[in-house]
Amino acid sequence: MKRSTRVLLSILFIILIYVFVFFAEKYMDPFIKRILNTGFIYVILAVSLNLINGFTGQFSLGHAGFMAIGAYTSALLYMSPESKMSNFFMEPLISPLDRIQIPFFWAIIVGGLMAALAGFIVGAPSLRVRGDYLAIVTYGFSEIIRSLFNNLQNITNGPLGLKGLPTYTNLWWTVSWAIITVIVVRRIVDSSYGRALKSIRDDEVAAENLGINLFKHKVLAFVIGAFFAGVAGGLLGSLLMTIDPNSFSILFTYQIITIILLGGLGNITGSVVVAIGFAFLMEALRFVEMPMKIFGITIPGILGMRMLIFSILLMITILFFRKGLFGEREFTWEGFVRLFTKRKVNQQ
Amino acid sequence: MIATQTIQQPTSEKKTILRMEHVTKRFGGLVAVSDFNLDLKEGELLGLIGPNGAGKTTIFNLITHVFPVTEGKIEFMGRDITKLKTDKIIRLGIARTFQNIRLFGSMTVKENIMTAFHAHLKSDLFSAVAFLPNYQREEEHIHSMTWELMKEVGIEHLADYKATSLPYGLQRKLEIARALATNPKLLLLDEPAAGMNPDETLELNKLILDIREKFKLTIIVIEHDMKVIMNICERIIVLDHGVTIAEGTPEEIQKNPVVIKAYLGAGDEDA
Numbered sequence: 001m002k003r004s005t006r007v008l009l010s011i012l013f014i015i016l017i018y019v020f021v022f023f024a025e026k027y028m029d030p031f032i033k034r035i036l037n038t039g040f041i042y043v044i045l046a047v048s049l050n051l052i053n054g055f056t057g058q059f060s061l062g063h064a065g066f067m068a069i070g071a072y073t074s075a076l077l078y079m080s081p082e083s084k085m086s087n088f089f090m091e092p093l094i095s096p097l098d099r100i101q102i103p104f105f106w107a108i109i110v111g112g113l114m115a116a117l118a119g120f121i122v123g124a125p126s127l128r129v130r131g132d133y134l135a136i137v138t139y140g141f142s143e144i145i146r147s148l149f150n151n152l153q154n155i156t157n158g159p160l161g162l163k164g165l166p167t168y169t170n171l172w173w174t175v176s177w178a179i180i181t182v183i184v185v186r187r188i189v190d191s192s193y194g195r196a197l198k199s200i201r202d203d204e205v206a207a208e209n210l211g212i213n214l215f216k217h218k219v220l221a222f223v224i225g226a227f228f229a230g231v232a233g234g235l236l237g238s239l240l241m242t243i244d245p246n247s248f249s250i251l252f253t254y255q256i257i258t259i260i261l262l263g264g265l266g267n268i269t270g271s272v273v274v275a276i277g278f279a280f281l282m283e284a285l286r287f288v289e290m291p292m293k294i295f296g297i298t299i300p301g302i303l304g305m306r307m308l309i310f311s312i313l314l315m316i317t318i319l320f321f322r323k324g325l326f327g328e329r330e331f332t333w334e335g336f337v338r339l340f341t342k343r344k345v346n347q348q
Numbered sequence: 349m350i351a352t353q354t355i356q357q358p359t360s361e362k363k364t365i366l367r368m369e370h371v372t373k374r375f376g377g378l379v380a381v382s383d384f385n386l387d388l389k390e391g392e393l394l395g396l397i398g399p400n401g402a403g404k405t406t407i408f409n410l411i412t413h414v415f416p417v418t419e420g421k422i423e424f425m426g427r428d429i430t431k432l433k434t435d436k437i438i439r440l441g442i443a444r445t446f447q448n449i450r451l452f453g454s455m456t457v458k459e460n461i462m463t464a465f466h467a468h469l470k471s472d473l474f475s476a477v478a479f480l481p482n483y484q485r486e487e488e489h490i491h492s493m494t495w496e497l498m499k500e501v502g503i504e505h506l507a508d509y510k511a512t513s514l515p516y517g518l519q520r521k522l523e524i525a526r527a528l529a530t531n532p533k534l535l536l537l538d539e540p541a542a543g544m545n546p547d548e549t550l551e552l553n554k555l556i557l558d559i560r561e562k563f564k565l566t567i568i569v570i571e572h573d574m575k576v577i578m579n580i581c582e583r584i585i586v587l588d589h590g591v592t593i594a595e596g597t598p599e600e601i602q603k604n605p606v607v608i609k610a611y612l613g614a615g616d617e618d619a
Contacts, residue, residue, distance in 0.1 A: 184477055191476035192490065195463040199452050206450035209412060211438035211467025211530050
């Protein structure tokens with residue numbers, strides 16, 4: 001298949017998605033719409049973390065920290081001065097943040113850039129360590145951010161968090177950012193840069209002995225991943241309408257890691273499908289946290305039971321599908337067409 | 349040590365490509381390489397031999413700065429590379445293969461070679477993501493060069509196979525092709541014939557001589573298989589316990605009693 005055909009098909013597909021978004025925004029049940037929004041935010045998070053963990057092989061646990069930076073930065077930029085005033089009643093917000101208000105789009109971009117900057121500052125020293133050590137360092141970073149945001153009363157409003165954020169986030173935003181993330185990551189991965197990242201994952205010594213600057217490329221993956229995490233954080237903040245430092249705990253990172261492991265490390269298609277499925281399953285499984293009666297025994301509702309089910313799912317996946325549900329099979333238009341031609345052959 | 353004072357080679361008027369002066373490497377109390385000196389001329393094919401643990405691979409690791417030298421100086425094309433980082437040294441024009449094959453396991457044969465072109469990629473990340481014309485041109489160039497290299501070593505029919513699914517001998521050839529993709533002037537081959545059968549070894553000899561000619565390479569080869577060393581090398585350096593014990597042409601080395609002693613223990617003249 002020619003490249004131009006593939007691009008054309010992709011454009012048609014994207015138009016189709018937007019047609020869906022158009023009708024969904026108009027007629028869809030707000031509850032489902034909310035789940036979809038969450039799903040697309042998970043897509044951004046999963047695909048961007050996959051760039052770091054899956055393709056570059058640098059096991060990072062810092063994604064929640066980058067999200068927090070993106071969420072707070074953008075929220076402080078798009079909130080109205082009055083809303084900020086009512087939020088910061090303990091200590092006033094430092095100037096000039098208390099007067100600034102910029103459009104949602106730019107606030108999200110700045111949030112992403114701040115997260116990317118944090119990614120560089122954290123990545124530069126910590127990417128010298130590998131494997132488990134990197135996981136610990138990035139986890140530490142994530143906790144530092146949480147603790148910092150809990151204590152910077154006059155910037156983040158401390159543990160009180162920010163409330164009454166305006167709901168700008170809708171399917172147009174989340175879908176567009178999810179598409180951008182997927183395209184950018186897929187393009188990187190398929191390019192010469194992607195080959196360099198994968199070579200680092202496969203064998204650092206060999207990669208370095210082919211003249212690939214390990215440090216530069218690891219930081220690159222880290223910064224791009226952090227940028228999209230920041231964007232996702234900003235979108236999530238405006239969707240939930242309230243953010244506090246503790247909502248960006250390590251548990252959030254674990255959820256994203258669960259998604260990319262279920263979908264397959266280094267598999268974008270897997271991340272996308274599982275991320276949206278994850279959002280729906282999270283809602284569908286809400287009943288397990290309710291009090292229930294089994295064989296006459298009343299079990300009180302236990303918060304967090306849903307995660308237990310995901311843990312079991314993850315274990316089953318690792319036992320039976322070691323490379324995730326999708327393995328190494330990526331979505332391609334060639335494969336898509338083959339799916340139909342094969343069916344035709346069967347029908348004849 | 350008679351053989352250490354080699355006769356003047358006819359290559360002496362050629363330019364020096366790699367110069368190593370008094371290079372020593374100590375790991376704690378262990379001296380892995382001791383006072384190693386080398387003056388490698390352009391186009392030369394040098395063999396590095398010695399019993400296991402003699403320090404041969406360590407010398408390769410020192411040249412490409414996998415770890416730093418303890419003492420001494422390494423110069424490549426007149427430039428001091430002793431303190432440069434590995435990836436920088438490679439980009440200057442040194443390439444190597446590994447004793448224990450190090451291919452990228454998740455990639456196909458073709459992708460393994462294509463990866464090696466990345467070090468000299470001129471397009472920035474943005475042009476690669478946006479697929480701008482300058483990147484497109486480079487990517488096309490990488491594709492055609494990769495194809496040529498695969499043909500050169502005779503693995504073009506395996507282009508889309510997983511690299512690690514290849515038989516051992518072909519994996520070695522793929523590693524050589526991948527090393528060539530970095531556009532080296534000096535190629536370091538670490539036991540290229542290990543795991544090859546006699547036929548494959550003969551083929552390898554031919555391949556090494558061919559690529560030297562075609563890519564105008566200077567080659568250092570570490571090898572235990574004497575059929576390789578004695579047939580293709582013009583000069584041989586023998587190491588034992590990190591010390592250079594002999595240097596000379598294949599004929600000289602074969603007759604050298606010190607070398608025979610190092611390999612066989614007692615001075616058995618008939619060996």
